[in-house]
Amino acid sequence: MVPGISLVRKEGNIEEYRLVKNGLRILLARDTSAPVAGCMVTYHVGSKNEATGYTGATHLLEHLMFKGSERFNRELGTHMEHLLEKEGGMINATTWYDRTNYYEVVPKSALPLAIEIEADRMRTARIIESDRVGEMPIVRNEFERGENLPYEALDKAMWSAAFVAHPYHHSTIGWRSDIEKVSIERLKEFYDTFYYPDNATLTIAGDFDAVEVLAAVKKEFGKLPKAPKPYPLMYTEEPPQEGQRRVIVKRAGSPMVGISHKIPEALHEDIPALMILAVILADGKTSRLHRALVDAGHATDVSTFCWQFKDPSLFQSYVSMTPSAAHKDVEEIVVRAYDEVKQKGVSQTELKRAKNAARRFDASQRDGTYAFLMALNEEIAAGDWSRFVWLPKALESVTAMDVKRVARAYFNEDQSVVGWFINTAV
Amino acid sequence: MTNLRKQIREVEIVPGARVFIAPRKTKDVVTIEGSVIGGKSLVSEYKTMTPWMTAELLDAGTKTKTKDALRETLASRGASLSFTARGERTYFYASCLPEDLAVLLKIIAECLGESVFPKEELETVRKIALGELADEKSDTKIQAATALSRAVYDPEHPNFLLSTAVRERSASGIERKDITQYAKNLGGSSLIMAIVGDVTEEAALKALQSFKRLPKGTPSIPEKPANAKKQSPKEEHIHIPNKANIDVYFGASIPLTVRDPRYIPFTFMSDMLGGRGFSGHLFSTIREREGLTYGIYALHSGFEDGRDGMFRIWATFSPDTFRKAVDLTHKEMRIFLKEKLTRDAVEEQKGRLIGRYLLGLSSTSGLASTLHTLAREGRELSFLDTYPDLIERMTLEEVAEAGSLVPLDALTVVAAGTFADRS
Numbered sequence: 001m002v003p004g005i006s007l008v009r010k011e012g013n014i015e016e017y018r019l020v021k022n023g024l025r026i027l028l029a030r031d032t033s034a035p036v037a038g039c040m041v042t043y044h045v046g047s048k049n050e051a052t053g054y055t056g057a058t059h060l061l062e063h064l065m066f067k068g069s070e071r072f073n074r075e076l077g078t079h080m081e082h083l084l085e086k087e088g089g090m091i092n093a094t095t096w097y098d099r100t101n102y103y104e105v106v107p108k109s110a111l112p113l114a115i116e117i118e119a120d121r122m123r124t125a126r127i128i129e130s131d132r133v134g135e136m137p138i139v140r141n142e143f144e145r146g147e148n149l150p151y152e153a154l155d156k157a158m159w160s161a162a163f164v165a166h167p168y169h170h171s172t173i174g175w176r177s178d179i180e181k182v183s184i185e186r187l188k189e190f191y192d193t194f195y196y197p198d199n200a201t202l203t204i205a206g207d208f209d210a211v212e213v214l215a216a217v218k219k220e221f222g223k224l225p226k227a228p229k230p231y232p233l234m235y236t237e238e239p240p241q242e243g244q245r246r247v248i249v250k251r252a253g254s255p256m257v258g259i260s261h262k263i264p265e266a267l268h269e270d271i272p273a274l275m276i277l278a279v280i281l282a283d284g285k286t287s288r289l290h291r292a293l294v295d296a297g298h299a300t301d302v303s304t305f306c307w308q309f310k311d312p313s314l315f316q317s318y319v320s321m322t323p324s325a326a327h328k329d330v331e332e333i334v335v336r337a338y339d340e341v342k343q344k345g346v347s348q349t350e351l352k353r354a355k356n357a358a359r360r361f362d363a364s365q366r367d368g369t370y371a372f373l374m375a376l377n378e379e380i381a382a383g384d385w386s387r388f389v390w391l392p393k394a395l396e397s398v399t400a401m402d403v404k405r406v407a408r409a410y411f412n413e414d415q416s417v418v419g420w421f422i423n424t425a426v
Numbered sequence: 427m428t429n430l431r432k433q434i435r436e437v438e439i440v441p442g443a444r445v446f447i448a449p450r451k452t453k454d455v456v457t458i459e460g461s462v463i464g465g466k467s468l469v470s471e472y473k474t475m476t477p478w479m480t481a482e483l484l485d486a487g488t489k490t491k492t493k494d495a496l497r498e499t500l501a502s503r504g505a506s507l508s509f510t511a512r513g514e515r516t517y518f519y520a521s522c523l524p525e526d527l528a529v530l531l532k533i534i535a536e537c538l539g540e541s542v543f544p545k546e547e548l549e550t551v552r553k554i555a556l557g558e559l560a561d562e563k564s565d566t567k568i569q570a571a572t573a574l575s576r577a578v579y580d581p582e583h584p585n586f587l588l589s590t591a592v593r594e595r596s597a598s599g600i601e602r603k604d605i606t607q608y609a610k611n612l613g614g615s616s617l618i619m620a621i622v623g624d625v626t627e628e629a630a631l632k633a634l635q636s637f638k639r640l641p642k643g644t645p646s647i648p649e650k651p652a653n654a655k656k657q658s659p660k661e662e663h664i665h666i667p668n669k670a671n672i673d674v675y676f677g678a679s680i681p682l683t684v685r686d687p688r689y690i691p692f693t694f695m696s697d698m699l700g701g702r703g704f705s706g707h708l709f710s711t712i713r714e715r716e717g718l719t720y721g722i723y724a725l726h727s728g729f730e731d732g733r734d735g736m737f738r739i740w741a742t743f744s745p746d747t748f749r750k751a752v753d754l755t756h757k758e759m760r761i762f763l764k765e766k767l768t769r770d771a772v773e774e775q776k777g778r779l780i781g782r783y784l785l786g787l788s789s790t791s792g793l794a795s796t797l798h799t800l801a802r803e804g805r806e807l808s809f810l811d812t813y814p815d816l817i818e819r820m821t822l823e824e825v826a827e828a829g830s831l832v833p834l835d836a837l838t839v840v841a842a843g844t845f846a847d848r849s
Contacts, residue, residue, distance in 0.1 A: 031451075033788070034787070035784070036788040081704035081705060085703045085705045086705075086778060087781055088777055088782050090702075090703065106781070141718075141744050145742050147671065148671045148843075252666060252667045254564065284500075285497045285501070297550045297554070300554050320557070322554065353504065355504070356502065356523070360504040363452075363523070366453065367452050367457075367623075367789045368789025368792065424667070424668065425667060425668070
């Protein structure tokens with residue numbers, strides 16, 4: 001369609017292209033239901049690529065990426081946020097374990113501007129000390145906000161206990177001392193190591209003309225070189241866990257119980273059954289944990305997460321307790337619910353419910369450009385964007401036997417972490 | 427943008443109700459957002475938790491279905507439905523696959539009109555209510571917001587929030603008869619509902635038949651006098667131990683309702699001062715220039731249901747720089763109103779607001795929410811198309827006049843967290 005850009009494959013309504021010169025992966029997903037378009041660059045670098053001393057660096061760098069680039073900066077009167085917001089667009093970024101993304105959702109006429117901005121800051125972002133000094137307290141306040149929340153405090157403790165060697169050990173926001181002290185040289189090194197087109201996926205979604213967009217991508221991103229050296233591998237593997245780990249956080253805040261179990265990486269064949277299991281356990285008012293905890297007056301809320309990351313991660317349940325509930329009792333109720341699935345499996349009715357809920361969730365991920373970009377972005381980070389297309393079928397084919405099998409395989413006490421958040425203000 | 431209203435059908439399914447059907451191209455998603463009158467002005471202070479607890483119980487059993495049967499009907503289809511009460515209304519939010527719309531609407535109508543509020547379920551909801559209220563006590567944001575409302579409003583005003591302790595007493599004392607009596611207010615005459623997504627007008631109209639059997643309910647919100655409390659400057663600190671962050675509200679009651687011609691200029695001005703994104707004056711000064719917060723936003727709130735509302739700024743500050751951040755926020759508000767309301771700035775803001783409005787309508791939940799708000803504000807469906815024109819015609823003089831409504835010398839500041847001098 002556009003010389004220098006080759007079509008790699010098409011899955012569902014998503015087309016994958018490659019910018020031949022520098023290896024930039026391009027995904028196009030056209031949807032004309034509204035005159036809106038979105039642009040997202042997903043870099044394959046996240047807090048997983050950090051180590052002690054510079055935890056939180058990926059996220060701090062994400063903030064500095066808004067301070068200006070060669071063509072888009074305050075001095076020229078072309079500050080990126082102001083240019084895009086003036087057009088009615090939204091610009092922002094997020095960081096997580098496996099990836100960092102930068103995105104714009106805009107009226108379709110502003111899409112070329114979004115592409116220009118992302119191309120420019122990929123290699124000419126200003127990463128300078130005066131901006132780090134100004135931005136650090138902002139990021140620290142973001143950290144402080146999280147520390148106010150019992151869930152975040154307990155969750156950090158749970159992941160730290162579950163992973164002692166693998167960098168999922170630390171949260172994406174990082175440790176406070178690292179946020180405060182990481183040097184600009186380290187941040188610049190991070191940028192110069194990972195921010196290249198062959199370590200990124202550019203996704204364009206919404207109402208656009210494919211030929212025009214590819215031409216604009218070639219013009220703007222085609223100027224950029226490949227990385228000059230290989231990307232460093234994150235080779236640390238988590239050693240085997242040999243027994244349950246327990247953590248307690250004592251602080252003012254709502255009491256909670258959390259239970260985590262080790263599960264494999266997102267692309268593992270057992271993940272669809274684990275996702276269905278998570279729905280059966282805690283999605284909606286008919287779920288097992290809702291009935292056992294909320295309906296019984298032990299909890300105000302219960303959530304279960306089957307995380308899907310590039311590397312092995314966690315299956316977690318979190319319970320917000322009512323004042324009269326005891327941590328020990330709540331923990332036992334969750335464990336008993338898990339054991340019941342291990343022993344007796346799940347019913348066909350539960351399976352059907354979970355699959356319908358999954359179908360609705362899948363549809364909601366396509367409801368609007370922003371939702372679509374964010375959902376596809378997580379699959380890119382997990383290692384295969386086409387999972388966005390094939391996962392619904394994989395979920396549909398999960399059987400009750402699969403659910404029982406994965407519960408038996410992964411609900412292993414020795415591979416678990418139990419956490420209690422104890423309210424000290426009562 | 428023009429003629430959006432032509433893509434949406436408004437029907438009066440029963441007298442007084444406003445129901446919007448908005449077919450969109452989005453596949454497999456139907457989003458429903460709606461509400462009926464049912465809130466705090468219909469109960470005494472002692473019974474203030476009744477609307478919330480009633481909403482929680484609406485899907486706990488009806489005349490013809492047990493709680494389990496209701497929930498199973500929804501869950502087996504992957505549909506979601508939740509009720510809650512806030513201010514003067516009882517809200518519902520739902521979504522389903524297109525083929526299940528009729529079933530979902532029938533259940534919503536049944537919950538609103540035929541719930542039986544089993545006694546044992548009331549006890550469960552009471553525990554949940556007391557649990558959530560206990561959680562509130564250490565929630566810095568909720569404590570600061572509640573205290574601000576109490577500082578700027580008369581106790582009789584609907585926007586005056588009762589303390590956590592008062593609501594705990596109320597939750598403990600509510601009986602089933604309070605709930606059954608109060609629930610008679612919920613009915614079709616005040617219904618507002620938006621059905622948006624993968625749906626045809628014909629299918630939606632057919633599915634809406636179940637709402638024709640809804641009882642009438644209370645058709646209008648009780649009149650209440652406007653706030654008479656004199657606004658005066660004050661600062662209140664709420665100490666909550668072990669908190670790394672301080673939540674801060676600046677605010678004042680504003681003698682304005684949505685029907686006032688100054689309302690839209692007021693929201694325009696408020697967005698220039700501290701709207702979403704990076705361009706608001708407070709964001710670009712207190713955060714971007716000074717590095718004193720992760721986020722600071724100006725909000726216009728409490729205007730729902732025709733009430734005179736509030737001007738608020740919400741921010742989070744570190745304990746170490748709290749004083750400096752508060753003082754500088756006061757100063758920047760003055761600078762904004764005195765120097766930054768210029769013709770060029772107003773012109774720039776127009777693009778921001780119109781574009782953002784367009785983006786907001788591009789998802790089913792965004793459009794459903796917009797339609798629901800439009801009806802709650804008593805506006806015609808055509809407002810969907812005239813809003814961008816109103817913004818386009820906004821003048822500097824109108825925005826400046828709206829800015830003069832902010833009583834800079836009489837703002838209340840409430841902060842909740844662990845203060846550096848009381849760690």
